[in-house]
Amino acid sequence: MSQYAELGLPLIHAGKVRELYALPEADRLLMVATDNISAFDWVLPSTIPDKGAILTQLSLWWFDRLRDIVPNHVISTDVPAAVARRGLVVEKLEMIPVECVARGYLTGSGWAEYQQSRTVCGIGLPEGLVDGSRLAEPIFTPATKAALGEHDENVDFETMVGTVGRETGEAIRDLTLRIYRTAEEVARDRGIILADTKFEFGVRPDGTIVLADEVLTPDSSRFWDAASWQPGGRLDSYDKQYVRNWLLHDSGWDRNSGQAPPELPAAVIEQTRERYVRAYEQLTGLRFA
Missing domain, CATH: 3.30.200.20 (Phosphorylase Kinase; domain 1)
Known part of the structure; x- marks a missing residue:
């Protein structure tokens, strides 16, 4: 509605x-x-x-x-x-049905997979990494787009190619990594670590690939405070990880119960808004009014 x-x-x-x-x-x-x-x-x-x-x-x-x-x-x-x-x-574009994820740091579902197999989406990584480690090079880790209420699924590159074709797959991989490298440098110069992010692309009638939806926001990215970043330790975030942490550790909600999450307390709502505003202001240098 x-x-x-x-x-x-x-x-x-x-x-x-x-x-x-x-x-x-x-x-x-x-x-x-x-x-x-x-x-x-x-x-x-x-x-x-x-x-x-x-x-x-x-x-x-x-x-x-x-x-x-x-x-x-x-x-x-x-x-x-x-x-x-x-x-x-x-x-109005024909959307490519893939979440294009770039990771420059190991965390989240990538960290969970790494602990089991030393890989992320089929990409082998060296021993000795911890939650929050910076990778030697950013990696492309696509995910299939799920219907509302279902889980996106991380897949390897060849599985994605089977869905979108090799030419399109290589094009969106290369664009994703190029955008990430540029944005990561911009953010780092402003005191923010861009740990990972996801993009969506669409195609014009003439075949041109176009960046769509949102881009490099606290909803689609992990932003960490560069000053306090500590691999294996503190990863202070300017994104909705704060809400995820409250749901997992303080709310009493069981994410495996099948029950809807509870209302957020006023203090959590206020702190989340402050994190989003801070990300905007620190990245852009503009005041959010």
């Missing part, structure tokens, strides 16, 4: 965080970032104030800096007042 019924536009798709609306022009969509927050494939019952605006404005900042590497789907920021700052007019 649309959160913005007052727009009077047909709702095409409602994801965990974003809603897509049809526009009169057949080749355009209105993409709106809500204040929803998801964790462990659940959309939580609580929202984070201003989150949608932060994600949209930070994505625009990154799109501008990446335009020499890859075109993006943004056409205009001229949107209805009801979705100002959180809505974008974007190209």
Whole structure:
């Protein structure tokens, strides 16, 4: 169901965080970032104030800096007042059904797999790494896109190629790693470690691959404080890992129970918003108002 019924536009798709609306022009969509927050494939019952605006404005900042590497789907920021700052007019693309993940540091599901097999998505890694270790070179670790409420699945490169074809697979792998290397350097210069991130790409009718959805936000990336980063120890984050940690360790919720997560306490909502704002301000050098 649309959160913005007052727009009077047909709702095409409602994801965990974003809603897509049809526009009169057949080749355009209105993409709106809500204040929803998801964790462990659940959309939580609580929202984070201003989150949608932060994600949209930070994505625009990154799109501008990446335009020499890859075109993006943004056409205009001229949107209805009801979705100002959180809505974008974007190209309608044929989306490539892969989460394109770049990892420059070992953590999360990659760390879990490494402990079992010394690999991540089929890529062998050296012995002796710990949670938070920087990798010698960033790696491409794709995931299949799952339906809402189901788990994305990490796969190896050849499995992905079987889905999208070798030419497309090699193109999105190379773009993913090139974007990551550029963004990682930008973030590090601003005191933030970009541990990993995911991208989505679409294809224009002429075959051009286009960067779409959101890019390099606290929802799609792991951002760590470079000053306190300690492999095997402290990994202070500016992303929704704070919410994940509260759900796992403090909420009393069992993620394997099949029950929906609980409401977030006011203090957790406030701290999460502060982390998102800090990521935006530290990366862009702009004040979020």
